[in-house]
Amino acid sequence: xxxxxxxxxxxxxxxxxxxxxxxxxxxxxxxxxxxxxxxxxxxxxxxxxxxxxxxxxxxxxxxxxxxxxxxxxxxxxxxxxxxxxxxxxxxxxxxxxxxxxxxxxxxxxxxxxxxxxxxxxxxxxxxxxxxxxxxxxxxxxxxxxxxxxxxxxxxxxxxxxxxxxxxxxxxxxxxxxxxxxxxxxxxxxxxxxxxxxxxxxxxxxxxxxxxxxxxxxxxxxxxxxxxxxxxxxxxxxxxxxxxxxxxxxxxxxxxxxxxxxxxxxxxxxxxxxxxxxxxxxxxxxxxxxxxxxxxxxxxxxxxxxxxxxxxxxxxxxxxxxxx
Ligand SMILES: Cc1ncc(C[n+]2csc(CCOP(=O)(O)OP(=O)(O)O)c2C)c(N)n1
Numbered sequence: 001x002x003x004x005x006x007x008x009x010x011x012x013x014x015x016x017x018x019x020x021x022x023x024x025x026x027x028x029x030x031x032x033x034x035x036x037x038x039x040x041x042x043x044x045x046x047x048x049x050x051x052x053x054x055x056x057x058x059x060x061x062x063x064x065x066x067x068x069x070x071x072x073x074x075x076x077x078x079x080x081x082x083x084x085x086x087x088x089x090x091x092x093x094x095x096x097x098x099x100x101x102x103x104x105x106x107x108x109x110x111x112x113x114x115x116x117x118x119x120x121x122x123x124x125x126x127x128x129x130x131x132x133x134x135x136x137x138x139x140x141x142x143x144x145x146x147x148x149x150x151x152x153x154x155x156x157x158x159x160x161x162x163x164x165x166x167x168x169x170x171x172x173x174x175x176x177x178x179x180x181x182x183x184x185x186x187x188x189x190x191x192x193x194x195x196x197x198x199x200x201x202x203x204x205x206x207x208x209x210x211x212x213x214x215x216x217x218x219x220x221x222x223x224x225x226x227x228x229x230x231x232x233x234x235x236x237x238x239x240x241x242x243x244x245x246x247x248x249x250x251x252x253x254x255x256x257x258x259x260x261x262x263x264x265x266x267x268x269x270x271x272x273x274x275x276x277x278x279x280x281x282x283x284x285x286x287x288x289x290x291x292x293x294x295x296x297x298x299x300x301x302x303x304x305x306x307x308x309x310x311x312x313x314x315x316x317x318x319x320x321x322x323x
Contacts, residue, residue, distance in 0.1 A: 158189025173257015
């Protein structure tokens with residue numbers, strides 16, 4: 001971590017106990033955000049060990065959720081969680097920490113985001129693959145009302161294979177609305193992801209040359225920004241776009257009209273916060289490719305991600321925590 005924890009914080013009560021709404025995350029340093037993420041992870045393990053529930057997917061997005069609530073401001077900004085089974089940390093950070101004991105019980109909290117439960121839940125979910133479409137609708141409504149909120153869809157690589165996600169990205173490319181799609185790529189649906197998209201994503205992630213070329217291309221585009229006449233600039237841009245489309249990762253998403261960024265390490269708080277701040281400044285459709293590990297931080301879940309997708313509870317938590 002680039003900055004170290006103030007001694008007072010490392011020795012005192014938990015950071016989580018002082019978080020009552022996402023506004024409390026705003027002033028935290030990177031080290032404090034990571035400490036908060038570690039505490040949230042323990043909280044999810046504790047909760048599911050007692051009452052059961054969805055598990056491995058929430059553990060995989062702990063850092064992402066903390067970073068999102070640090071950079072963006074819900075309920076003004078809208079975060080749409082695809083499926084919603086990974087939203088436990090989101091619920092913990094948005095004023096429902098104490099009620100999480102009632103998760104999925106009669107009269108208690110819902111196991112998924114629910115609009116009537118919290119203003120921070122932008123969309124009610126449960127059905128996979130709806131998030132990008134919902135985010136596009138929210139963004140269009142905001143534009144019509146003259147709003148300025150940022151809209152983010154967080155979707156897993158499994159749900160990204162559903163037709164509705166492609167339809168929504170295709171539409172977004174036409175709408176040109178300010179929507180950030182975060183592709184949470186853990187190579188897992190409930191079981192391992194399959195199909196052509198999976199191979200495309202693996203190629204992107206593994207191909208370092210593509211990533212180097214992409215960085216070079218974008219760097220050279222920015223070099224031309226001010227110095228050449230408009231005609232030359234346009235010609236260069238067209239050429240660069242062509243080269244970029246042919247050589248860079250994410251060309252598939254770019255072809256649909258979303259600018260592609262990544263892949264980044266979804267457990268590295270510094271990378272996440274930096275990337276999200278960059279995304280926040282861009283007013284058009286874009287996709288941030290984030291690589292995560294399903295079950296992160298809990299060894300049995302990392303080793304058997306399918307089995308630990310959800311759990312009935314009653315497991316031996318203290319002996320199993322991998323930290
Ligand atoms: C339409 C629909 N089909 C199937 C499911 C069951 N389901 C719940 S989570 C999930 C896998 C989601 O995988 P991914 O989107 O990659 O998220 P991850 O759990 O890996 O974070 C599936 C298929 C569902 N919720 N909705």
